[in-house]
Amino acid sequence: MNTLVWALVIFFSRILDVSLGTIRVKLIVRHQKFIAALIGFIEVLIFILVVSKVIRDVGNLLNVIAYAAGFATGTIVGITISERLGRPIYTVNIISREKWQEIEQALRDAGFGVTRLPGFGREGTVAMLSVVVKGENIPKLKTIVESHDPKAFLFTHSVEDIKGGFVYGVKSKI
Template sequence: MQTLLYLIETYPAVLALAIFCARIVDVTFGTIRILVGFRGYRLLAALIGFCEAAIWIIAASKVIGHVDHWYLVIAYAAGYATGNYVGITLERRLGVGRELARIISYCASCNLAEALTRRGYSVVELAGRHRGAASVQVLYVVDRRRRMPELLRLVHELDPAAIYTITDVKSCHGEDVHALDAGAAPGIALRSKRK
């Protein structure tokens, strides 16, 4: 460990690289912490925050201790910028949490609700109306974020003209919508199949 510290202090390029890498890691942690915290994972966010703060203190102290070396400031700022990019990319790939897809289909023959249910999605279907269209299917599907691209590909295959919006779900109680079966309002059809 002493040898590593000696190398970092003696060779400015190694110190700059170490600061750059430390900033990438701590900003990546910070970005992920904010995004998972927003989705309600408080304990995970706290643990990530601890690691983020420890790494930041080490990186910042090295820059502040050598603030007259401009290349360390550049390495610090470049690590920060890169960490934002890496953090957002990594969080997307992890796909933590759930999302709500609202799907509107004007194609009666497509019957999206039936098709999605057959493929294992829990679908809430509302009957709707729109000027110029006899009937409109309005669907709600809550699922894991990492399954959303698959769902949207399927919707596009079945009905290329379908309109959809995606919203993050901060909190989701239960895996399914079976609790609504008994008290569903008129005009609401629930289609559900356990995954």
């Protein structure tokens, strides 16, 4: 095969290899060990074949660039596939000292389910609002919160397993 064809084979093989790796990690987190193991086998098989070709001809700059570019592109492709396969759901926690009532009401008015918890921070009593939401709706939630309290403290947690309750942006299939 000519040099350009080998570079393309390396590039696309690396995209496949890295994409599979990203999906495999997601499956491990979901405790799907057998599918993850099968994907890992295929991933490593592709990796060994491709890296051995690049190392055998390490002086071929085109192959090295194809390898690196395939890795970078595979990362993007893998994350994109992973996002589409899963339903990224998050818990967003909002801590506000003074404006929590306004934030809570505005979020409820916008259709979000809100759970309020009392808390004690460095500067005294606070309220922590907890909202479970699809990832794509986080910008809307942040806009609402920031419009009422620009100093509010927000942090998110990825939710891997869920049962019952209300999740904004998800039909009640859960």
